[in-house]
Amino acid sequence: MKGISPRRLAVIALLVALTAMLGYLFNRTQATDIEAQNRVMLTLRELEKLDAEWTVNILRLHVGLNPDYASLSAPLPRMRELQQQLAEALPLSPGPETRTAYTDMARRLRDKATLAEEFKMQNSRLRSSLSYFPPAITALKAEVTGIGGATAPARTVLALDGALNALMTDILRYNLAPAPELARSIEQDIALAVSLKGPFPQSIRDAIDDVAVHARLILRHRQHENALDARIAALGTAAAMDRLGRLFDRAFDQGIIEKQRFRTFLFIYSGLLLLLLIYAARRLRRSYTIIGVVNRSLQAANATLEQRVAERTAELEAQAEQLKQLADHDSLTGLINYGQFSRLLDLALVRAARRGNIVVVMFIDLDGFKAVNDTWGHAAGDMVLKEVASRVKALLRKEDVLARLGGDEFVILLEEVKGREGAGRVAQLALDAVRGITEVDGHLVRISASIGIGATCGGIVTPEAGETLLAEADQAMYSAKQAGKSRFVFSPGAQWDSCPAPRTAARQPGARSG
Numbered sequence: 001m002k003g004i005s006p007r008r009l010a011v012i013a014l015l016v017a018l019t020a021m022l023g024y025l026f027n028r029t030q031a032t033d034i035e036a037q038n039r040v041m042l043t044l045r046e047l048e049k050l051d052a053e054w055t056v057n058i059l060r061l062h063v064g065l066n067p068d069y070a071s072l073s074a075p076l077p078r079m080r081e082l083q084q085q086l087a088e089a090l091p092l093s094p095g096p097e098t099r100t101a102y103t104d105m106a107r108r109l110r111d112k113a114t115l116a117e118e119f120k121m122q123n124s125r126l127r128s129s130l131s132y133f134p135p136a137i138t139a140l141k142a143e144v145t146g147i148g149g150a151t152a153p154a155r156t157v158l159a160l161d162g163a164l165n166a167l168m169t170d171i172l173r174y175n176l177a178p179a180p181e182l183a184r185s186i187e188q189d190i191a192l193a194v195s196l197k198g199p200f201p202q203s204i205r206d207a208i209d210d211v212a213v214h215a216r217l218i219l220r221h222r223q224h225e226n227a228l229d230a231r232i233a234a235l236g237t238a239a240a241m242d243r244l245g246r247l248f249d250r251a252f253d254q255g256i257i258e259k260q261r262f263r264t265f266l267f268i269y270s271g272l273l274l275l276l277l278i279y280a281a282r283r284l285r286r287s288y289t290i291i292g293v294v295n296r297s298l299q300a301a302n303a304t305l306e307q308r309v310a311e312r313t314a315e316l317e318a319q320a321e322q323l324k325q326l327a328d329h330d331s332l333t334g335l336i337n338y339g340q341f342s343r344l345l346d347l348a349l350v351r352a353a354r355r356g357n358i359v360v361v362m363f364i365d366l367d368g369f370k371a372v373n374d375t376w377g378h379a380a381g382d383m384v385l386k387e388v389a390s391r392v393k394a395l396l397r398k399e400d401v402l403a404r405l406g407g408d409e410f411v412i413l414l415e416e417v418k419g420r421e422g423a424g425r426v427a428q429l430a431l432d433a434v435r436g437i438t439e440v441d442g443h444l445v446r447i448s449a450s451i452g453i454g455a456t457c458g459g460i461v462t463p464e465a466g467e468t469l470l471a472e473a474d475q476a477m478y479s480a481k482q483a484g485k486s487r488f489v490f491s492p493g494a495q496w497d498s499c500p501a502p503r504t505a506a507r508q509p510g511a512r513s514g
């Protein structure tokens with residue numbers, strides 16, 4: 001089957017097999033139909049009873065009682081009906097034995113019916129002769145000893161009378177208990193009677209012949225009937241029924257024993273299934289536990305990962321900030337560097353162009369700094385640079401910008417300064433701050449600064465406007481140097497009033513002091 005793994009297929013097959021097994025065992029333990037079994041036994045009992053009555057009727061006829069031949073075949077329809085019911089119940093007893101016993105019983109009953117018919121014919125002939133015989137002998141005797149015997153010698157009359165008496169006695173005895181010696185005696189009695197009939201009239205002679213015929217019929221029919229009776233008895237129908245009953249009984253008992261056995265199997269199998277279920281449940285529970293542990297580990301790992309990502313992100317952000325700091329700032333003084341200053345200057349110029357305010361740039365170059373380096377070493381020079389940065393920064397407003405361009409060069413950016421005087425005041429304060437540095441690291445130093453001041457009021461901003469303004473301030477600083485240092489000089493191109501016409505091009509630096 002496509003899409004189903006072999007493992008799942010095996011599990012499905014196992015479940016089907018287990019269910020089928022359960023169904024099979026359950027089916028084998030289903031309760032026996034006790035009523036059906038009882039019906040079989042009752043049918044058999046009734047059949048046995050009818051058979052016994054049948055036999056009794058035959059025996060009654062045999063001993064000369066109740067010459068009712070109809071009663072002989074009366075139970076046969078019911079017996080056939082009962083046999084049919086037994087045949088239908090045969091599946092209740094599995095195996096061939098019961099069926100064979102049933103067939104044997106049915107055959108014996110059929111044979112018995114045939115023999116019973118023969119018996120009936122035989123018995124009716126015998127009865128006819130037996131009912132004829134006693135009155136015929138009595139009548140013959142009366143005739144012989146009466147008028148009929150008047151012409152015969154008295155000795156012959158007496159002999160014939162005795163022979164007839166003997167014949168009568170022997171016949172009756174033979175009828176009760178046929179024996180070969182009695183048969184011989186009867187033949188002798190007949191022969192004697194026939195031999196003595198000569199002197200008697202024809203009627204007596206005929207009567208003697210009739211009596212002889214009937215005596216012989218009784219002899220033959222009694223013998224025949226007894227043989228039939230013996231054959232009927234030898235059929236043993238009752239024993240056959242009894243055997244069939246025992247086989248049914250045994251089959252029913254075996255069925256109960258088998259069901260008990262399968263109940264035990266079912267019990268054991270249910271126990272095994274329960275164990276299997278417990279095993280599966282434990283495995284499921286273990287799987288859930290493992291899944292829970294893995295889940296928790298994953299959550300922990302995830303949390304750790306998230307924490308590490310957050311830490312790493314923070315590190316990267318710090319590094320980026322550091323890089324930005326390094327890129328934008330001077331590592332010695334912490335002031336912004338030239339690049340960042342240029343960007344801020346450009347922005348300030350854009351703002352100034354829009355608002356019409358003044359942007360001032362003061363280029364600061366220290367005086368006598370080389371001497372500090374040369375006298376007290378580079379470290380002392382560094383300390384001076386840091387001190388300058390710190391002191392100048394301290395005197396500026398928060399929105400003012402101080403940058404270190406490199407070496408001993410600094411630059412101040414001011415926006416919205418109150419004219420030339422305002423710018424001059426700031427420059428003077430810066431000069432004083434630098435001059436105020438007289439000692440670093442225990443060494444006496446003497447430094448000052450030269451400041452060049454450029455200013456513009458915005459207008460049209462060109463890409464070079466910032467550089468131009470810085471160059472003007474630089475040029476002014478140069479002028480301050482030339483003028484004797486430790487002072488500030490205004491750039492000649494500095495604009496202090498409200499903006500005139502927009503500036504369209506950078507001016508060449510001039511060398512005028514202000």
Ligand SMILES: Nc1nc2c(ncn2[C@@H]2O[C@H](COP(=O)(O)OP(=O)(O)OP(=O)(O)O)[C@@H](O)[C@H]2O)c(=O)[nH]1
Nearest residue numbers: 366367368369370371373378379381382406407408
């Ligand atoms: N300690 C230190 N010295 C520096 C640094 N950068 C540049 N310098 C030195 O600063 C000095 C600057 O030279 P100058 O400007 O000619 O020195 P000065 O004595 O101020 O001369 P004037 O400007 O003419 O007054 C040089 O000797 C450089 O080697 C720095 O970061 N630290």
